[in-house]
Every structure is written in structure tokens, then in C-alpha cells.
Amino acid sequence: MKNIEILYQSENNQIISYLKLRKFIGIIGIFLPIILPLVLIIFKNEDFIQDSISDYYGTEARDYFVGFMFALGLFLLTYKGYKFGNDNLFANLGAVFALGVALFPTTSEYLSIRIIHLSSAGLLFAVFAYFCLVIFKRTKPGGKPTDMKKTRNKFYTIC
Numbered sequence: 001m002k003n004i005e006i007l008y009q010s011e012n013n014q015i016i017s018y019l020k021l022r023k024f025i026g027i028i029g030i031f032l033p034i035i036l037p038l039v040l041i042i043f044k045n046e047d048f049i050q051d052s053i054s055d056y057y058g059t060e061a062r063d064y065f066v067g068f069m070f071a072l073g074l075f076l077l078t079y080k081g082y083k084f085g086n087d088n089l090f091a092n093l094g095a096v097f098a099l100g101v102a103l104f105p106t107t108s109e110y111l112s113i114r115i116i117h118l119s120s121a122g123l124l125f126a127v128f129a130y131f132c133l134v135i136f137k138r139t140k141p142g143g144k145p146t147d148m149k150k151t152r153n154k155f156y157t158i159c
Contacts, residue, residue, distance in 0.1 A: 021079045022136070028072050029128065035068075036061045054121055058107040069102035087135050090127055097124035132156040 033053060039061040040048035050056050056065045076095035081087020100120025104113045137153045139145045145153070 021075050024075050025072060025079070028068055028075075032065075032068050036065060039064050054101070054106045054117065057105045057117075062105075066102045069098050073098035073102065081135065082138070082140075085135060085138060090130055090135065094124055094127035094131075097121075097127060100124075132159045 037048045043060040073095040079091040097120045104117040
């Protein structure tokens with residue numbers, strides 16, 4: 001048990017940076033559906049609300065959408081998480097799915113391209129759900145969650 005505590009103490013600087021990566025990923029997720037309509041308002045597009053986030057691919061906001069997906073993929077690729085979990089595996093899968101969303105447009109004339117986009121988007125959301133419901137709610141082995149951790153876990157469940 002002492003080895004695990006030493007692991008936490010010795011890697012504290014890295015864990016803090018991972019927490020910052022988590023925040024960046026969350027910020028992108030929260031602000032993406034706000035920023036994309038704002039871009040269309042700037043471009044004076046009357047249809048600034050689309051049926052889905054992916055539908056912004058076919059608008060003037062496409063470059064922002066793709067840029068955010070690449071940023072999300074980069075953040076997920078660099079996120080390693082804790083050594084005692086499977087954080088890295090799911091983060092890498094999420095990175096691949098984010099890039100799939102970015103590189104395969106819903107506006108393609110080819111059904112296979114649209115299917116790859118839709119599959120990538122669904123799997124990316126599944127990875128985010130797993131992060132919120134499992135990975136982010138972990139407490140260090142043998143540790144007891146603090147009141148603040150319990151509050152954050154409620155927030156993750158809502159997300």
C-alpha cells in the first residue's frame with residue numbers, strides 16, 4: 001500500500017497536468033455547441049442552429065468544428081491518467097474516434113464515409129460516458145473519497 005502512496009506523491013506534478021488536460025477536454029465539450037452557432041451568426045447564416053453537432057461540418061463553421069476535433073484528439077492522445085487504471089487505453093481510443101469525426105465528413109456523397117463519421121461520433125460519446133461514469137469517479141486505492149470528491153462524482157454522473 002505504501003508503494004501506491006509513493007506513486008501518487010512522486011507523480012503529483014504529472015497528475016496535476018492530467019487534471020488540466022481533463023479540464024481542456026471538458027471545456028471543448030461544453031463550448032463546442034455554443035461556439036459553432038456563434039460562428040454561423042458571425043457569417044450571417046440564418047440557419048445557425050443545426051440538427052446535430054456533426055451538421056456544422058456542412059456550414060461555414062466546418063473549419064472550427066474540425067479544429068476542435070483535432071484539438072480534442074490531441075488532448076486525448078497526450079492524456080495518460082493514472083497507472084492503476086485503463087485511462088490511457090480509453091483516451092487513445094477517444095483520440096482515434098475524434099480524428100474519425102474530423103476527417104470523415106457527414107456531407108460526403110459516399111455512404112461509407114458517413115458511416116465512419118457516425119460510428120466515430122457514437123464511439124467518442126461512449127468513451128466520454130465511460131470517462132464520466134468510471135474513470136473520473138475513481139478514488140486512489142485504499143483511499144476514502146473526500147466530500148469534494150463526492151460532489152465532483154455527482155457532477156460527473158450528471159454529465
